[in-house]
Amino acid sequence: MFISFEGPDGSGKSTQIELLATELRESGHEVVTVREPGGTPAGEKVRAILLGEGGTVSVDPRADALLFNASRAQLVADVIEPALARGAIVIADRFADSTLAYQGYGSGLPLDALRAIITFATAGRTPDLTLLLDLAAEEGLARKSGSGRTRFEDGFDATFHARVADGFRALAAAEPTRWRLLDASAAPAALAAQISQAVQGALATRR
Numbered sequence: 001m002f003i004s005f006e007g008p009d010g011s012g013k014s015t016q017i018e019l020l021a022t023e024l025r026e027s028g029h030e031v032v033t034v035r036e037p038g039g040t041p042a043g044e045k046v047r048a049i050l051l052g053e054g055g056t057v058s059v060d061p062r063a064d065a066l067l068f069n070a071s072r073a074q075l076v077a078d079v080i081e082p083a084l085a086r087g088a089i090v091i092a093d094r095f096a097d098s099t100l101a102y103q104g105y106g107s108g109l110p111l112d113a114l115r116a117i118i119t120f121a122t123a124g125r126t127p128d129l130t131l132l133l134d135l136a137a138e139e140g141l142a143r144k145s146g147s148g149r150t151r152f153e154d155g156f157d158a159t160f161h162a163r164v165a166d167g168f169r170a171l172a173a174a175e176p177t178r179w180r181l182l183d184a185s186a187a188p189a190a191l192a193a194q195i196s197q198a199v200q201g202a203l204a205t206r207r
Contacts, residue, residue: 001206002084002125003199004095007133008165011184012191013093016133019192020199024089032083036071036094040078043071061107065114068099069121076122095127097171105167106160129202131195132172133184137161 003020005013021031038047046067049057059067072095083090096118104111138158172179180198182191 001203002090002127004092004127004130005133006094006097006130006168007184008135008137008161011133011135013133015188016192016195017091017093020195021091023196030088031091032079032088033091034075034079036092036098037068038071039075042074046071061103061109065099065103065109065117069117072096073121076125080125096122097130100171101164101167106164127178130179131198132168132179132181134169134181135184137165139185
C-alpha cells in the first residue's frame with residue numbers, strides 16, 4: 001500500500017509519519033518511509049538545489065516542477081516500486097500532489113501540463129491513500145523557524161502559501177475516495193488517532 005502525506009509547510013507531517021510508521025511496524029508490517037524531494041543519492045542532490053541548502057538560488061517555477069519530478073522519477077524507480085512489489089507499505093512525506101499545489105495553485109502553472117509531467121515521471125504511480133494535514137498557511141509558517149526553514153518559507157510570501165493551502169483542499173475535494181482531510185491544529189495524539197483509523201480502514205479494504 002502506498003500512503004502519502006500532504007499539507008502546507010509546518011503542518012506536522014514528519015511527526016505523524018514517524019508515529020504511523022512505528023505503529024505499523026509494531027503490528028508486523030514492513031514499512032518504507034520516503035521524503036520529497038530526495039530519498040535517493042541523485043534525489044538528495046536535487047533537494048539541496050530545491051530547498052536552498054548551502055545558499056538559496058533563484059529557480060523558475062517551471063524548473064521547480066521539472067526538478068521535483070526528476071527527483072520523484074528516481075525515487076519511484078529505485079525505492080517505491082521495489083518496496084511495493086515485495087508487499088511493503090510505503091509512506092511518503094509529500095508526493096505528486098505537492099507539485100500541483102505549489103507549482104500549480106501557488107505559482108500559477110497550468111495543472112494539465114503539470115499532470116502530464118507527473119504521469120511521465122511516476123509512470124502513472126499514484127498513492128492509494130493521501131492524508132491531508134490541513135492547516136492555515138500562517139499557522140504553519142509560524143511553526144517553522146531556524147534551520148527548519150527552506151527556500152519555500154523564506155522566498156515566498158503569505159499569499160503564495162495561502163494559495164497552496166487552498167490548492168490542497170481543492171485537490172482533496174476533487175478526489176474524495178483517495179484523500180482524507182484532517183485538522184492539523186488538533187493535538188498530536190488526537191491527530192495520530194485519526195490517521196491510524198483512516199489507514200487501518202484503508203488496509204482492511206485491501207485484505
